[in-house]
Amino acid sequence: MRSDQIPDLKIIKEGQVIIRARNLRAAANFIPAKSFRARRHYYSNEENGLLYVPKGQAQNPQAQMFSDPNMAMDMMKKNLSMIIPQTLTFAWVNFFFSGFVAAKIPFPLTQRFRAMLQNGIDLSTVDVSYVSSRSWYFLNLFGLRGLFSLILGEDNATDDTQRMMQMGGFGFDPTRSLGAEKDNLDIVQHDWALPKFEQRAEAVLKKLVS
């Protein structure tokens, strides 16, 4: 049901730029100072630096997500395929299993949890550790996910809850990480390691020989 996502040129490019900028930061001391400065300028200069993201554009991904028809359809499909079975199961559980105590939580809880965990139970004197079947359902849902992925293999219907948690990080990633990379790059102090190599080699060899 989910459409095959054709990777977007911009997203690929941004991903690759991030990798390249990260490499630059990691190994900055291996290239001479001038090359490092040239590259840093290439990435973070104000007009057309690769990592430069003007403030106005930072909020765009969210608007883009809803205006881009493909992505909106995609998200809707994802949502629907996830929400409908869950809603149905939840309603069923509620209907059949309301009004009685299903489990006891091993640790004591405060009274604030009463509304959440004891929804069908109308006696207010029952200890909050005794929970209704609704909370038992949620416990099972989240807890047995690991077991299901072992038995049914990866990528099955119960993994939807994982996707629910991942939904947040969709379009925001590129812009924010570009900005983060740029800041990190600005911080880096360059120190060309070459002139000092001989001393370092000498020190290492001395330690080995002695």
Added chain:
Amino acid sequence: MVSKTEEEQVNRLENQVENGGGGAWEYLCLVRKLKLRRSDKVLKYGVAILKDPKKRSALGPEEWTLYEQVAIAAMDCQRLDLAKDCIKDLRAKFPQSRRVDRLEAMWLEAKGSWADAEKAYSSLLEENQFDQAIHKRRVAMAKARGNLSEAIEWLNKYLEIFMADHDAWRELAEIYVSLQMYKQAAFCYEELILSQPTSPLYQLAYADVSSYWRLFLFF
């Protein structure tokens, strides 16, 4: 770059297969996974497996991957007739497949009809801009024709999109060195050093190229 253990494993399997022991299919899978270029061996053992109907049916759906691998090896060894047969079989099985289109374009390239191959690659790229293999084949074709400046142009365009592909940077560096454009080659080697600072190969190459360039400046 294959690791030492993997290389030993491949060599061991190769010896085993050559001396008559079984294991040809494992060898072919390993070569395919590690992307090694041992076309003559692949061709020999692949054809042996394909010609034997029992072994072929034992492979199941993997046999088409084997067809592809054998086709490429055949093109590498200039056995174009064999390659054509494999491609025909693949086409019969997968009539709309882009992978088969790619193989046919490669066959045109191996035959030497550069213009046709060029057209085929361009049309494939129009359909799917992100197929790295086709980009690289286009560069390789330009290089094989001797048109290095065109190769550089294509490779630069490729690198604008896929910046993190260090094989491509390496190829570009070698082309620049062969054209004696040492400054640009130095830039490429710097990129390589940044992505893999622990590899001595790139440091040495960078040093060589920088020294060539300094000499150049003096004369």
